[in-house]
Amino acid sequence: MGASIANRLACAGFDVVLCDSDASAATAASHKINGVAGREATFALGTDITDEDQVSLLVRKTIEKFGKISVLINNAGILFPTEFDQISLDEWRAVVDVNLTGTFLCSRAVVPSMREHEFGRIVNMSSSAGRSVSTLGGAHYTAAKAGVLGLTRAMAKELAASGILVNSVCPGLIDTGMVRGTCDHARVTAYERSFPIQRLGRPDEVAAVVEFLCTDATYVTGAAIDVNGGDLMI
Numbered sequence: 001m002g003a004s005i006a007n008r009l010a011c012a013g014f015d016v017v018l019c020d021s022d023a024s025a026a027t028a029a030s031h032k033i034n035g036v037a038g039r040e041a042t043f044a045l046g047t048d049i050t051d052e053d054q055v056s057l058l059v060r061k062t063i064e065k066f067g068k069i070s071v072l073i074n075n076a077g078i079l080f081p082t083e084f085d086q087i088s089l090d091e092w093r094a095v096v097d098v099n100l101t102g103t104f105l106c107s108r109a110v111v112p113s114m115r116e117h118e119f120g121r122i123v124n125m126s127s128s129a130g131r132s133v134s135t136l137g138g139a140h141y142t143a144a145k146a147g148v149l150g151l152t153r154a155m156a157k158e159l160a161a162s163g164i165l166v167n168s169v170c171p172g173l174i175d176t177g178m179v180r181g182t183c184d185h186a187r188v189t190a191y192e193r194s195f196p197i198q199r200l201g202r203p204d205e206v207a208a209v210v211e212f213l214c215t216d217a218t219y220v221t222g223a224a225i226d227v228n229g230g231d232l233m234i
Ligand SMILES: NC(=O)c1ccc[n+]([C@@H]2O[C@H](COP(=O)([O-])OP(=O)(O)OC[C@H]3O[C@@H](n4cnc5c(N)ncnc54)[C@H](O)[C@@H]3O)[C@@H](O)[C@H]2O)c1
Pocket: 001, 002, 019, 020, 021, 022, 025, 047, 048, 049, 050, 074, 075, 076, 077, 078, 079, 098, 102, 125, 126, 127, 128, 170, 171, 172, 173, 174, 175, 176, 177, 178, 179
């Protein structure tokens, strides 16, 4: 989903920095985007978003290259389908660290640049899990994604006066490695049949909403936008 969002933003005219703990994935996505969007300014970094020093380095290098940061998409996430009473403390911490603490660390690191330029757009990837309960993930994933919604509201309230808008996107089941790696084909088909729009979402359908929040949505902050084929209606 991150690659699709980066591609969409590059096509919309943004210079893009991709970061992933898997540096080769970020590099491959960056090469593809350079080809499609014809941009030279897209570059990739291997960064673990749970590591404060690595996040600082990422932000420093980005500002060195581009002068400022206008948009942050907090998209990295991990999920384990572990039953509640089987979740180890290490696994709990890993899921909360990537999905929630990483969002906090990256956001806190970019806010000074956004404040300086009195403009910012931060989009946090929550999930239907954060609104209700995860279809595939365990309690740690649901808790972390619900935490992302609370963090989004708190940041939105504090940062709006500095021109920084902060929103969450809550995808339902989207056809990515996360879903295919957790679910066999028969289970995916059964889920698809249960949705009002009877298929999985595509990454580009989430990316379109993210782009909207980074461009035209000038009076939206603290919101949680559902992109779930009607799976969850609140
Ligand atoms: N696919 C879905 O159905 C779905 C639904 C709702 C929410 N989401 C959320 O959307 C986001 C993207 O999910 P996806 O389906 O593309 O998953 P994915 O597994 O395909 O991609 C997630 C990426 O995050 C990276 N990552 C993991 N830990 C990291 C870390 N510590 N530092 C930096 N990068 C790290 C992984 O290497 C991977 O490339 C996640 O936050 C996920 O929880 C996904």
